[in-house]
Amino acid sequence: MLGCANNGGETPRSSCLSERDGGTNGVNPSSPVVNNVAWDAIGFCQEDARSNFNIFVFAVDPDSPLLELTFDVNVPSCTQVSGGYNVFVLSCPNDGPATGVACAEDPDGNFSSLVEFTFQPCQTDDCIQSPDACDLLGVDPES
Numbered sequence: 001m002l003g004c005a006n007n008g009g010e011t012p013r014s015s016c017l018s019e020r021d022g023g024t025n026g027v028n029p030s031s032p033v034v035n036n037v038a039w040d041a042i043g044f045c046q047e048d049a050r051s052n053f054n055i056f057v058f059a060v061d062p063d064s065p066l067l068e069l070t071f072d073v074n075v076p077s078c079t080q081v082s083g084g085y086n087v088f089v090l091s092c093p094n095d096g097p098a099t100g101v102a103c104a105e106d107p108d109g110n111f112s113s114l115v116e117f118t119f120q121p122c123q124t125d126d127c128i129q130s131p132d133a134c135d136l137l138g139v140d141p142e143s
Contacts (some may be wrong), residue, residue: 016070016071016072016103016104016105016111016112028110029062030061030062030063030106030108030110031061031106031110031111031112031113032059032060032061032064032069032104032105032106032110032111032112033059033060033061033104033112033113034057034058034059034102034103034104034112034113034115035058035059035060036056036057036058036126036127036128037055037056037057037058037102037115037117037126037127037134038055038056038058038125038126038127039053039054039055039056039117039119039123039124039125039126040053040054040124040125041053041122041123041124042054042089045094045121045122046094046122047094047095047121047122048093048094048095048121049093049094050091050092050093050094051091051092051094051122052081052089052090052091052092053078053089053090053091053092053119054087054088054089055073055075055087055088055089055090055100055102056086056087056088056126057071057073057086057088057102057104057115058086059071059086059104059112061104061106063106063108064106064107064108067085068106068107069086069104069105069106069107070104070105071085071086071088071102071103071104071105072102072103072104072105073088073090073100073101073102074100074101075090075092075098075099075100076099076100077092077093077098077099078090078091078092078093078098078100079091079092092121094121094122095121096121097118097119097120097121098118098119099116099117099118100116100117100118101114101115101116101117102114102115102117103115115127115134115135116134116135117133117134117135118133118134119133
């Protein structure tokens with residue numbers, strides 16, 4: 001899993017995927033809301049051949065500055081290459097659709113609801129342009 005926070009030079013990460021029992025899990029009005037996930041293939045991409053993808057997570061929060069939010073992404077069929085703030089680089093096999101989840105956490109420990117997204121091999125897209133590719137759990141992606 002990937003995420004972001006300033007941990008003294010260590011790889012930044014959020015606990016919004018690993019510690020779902022803590023925080024408020026998207027039910028508190030102070031929780032962040034993931035309002036879009038976008039993805040694009042980096043460089044040359046071919047079906048049935050591993051390549052890298054950028055995964056971008058966008059969120060809003062009613063009571064925390066955006067730069068204080070942390071994010072996490074997990075796509076089980078892909079491998080983490082790097083990550084920072086809201087951008088994650090994953091290496092994916094491009095042998096079929098890849099499905100993952102994303103979330104955000106604010107400094108008070110409030111978690112967003114999980115957002116599930118699915119992307120096709122070598123595809124560049126996002127949840128707003130292709131709402132059928134994402135389950136924003138009842139959140140209007142234009143909010």
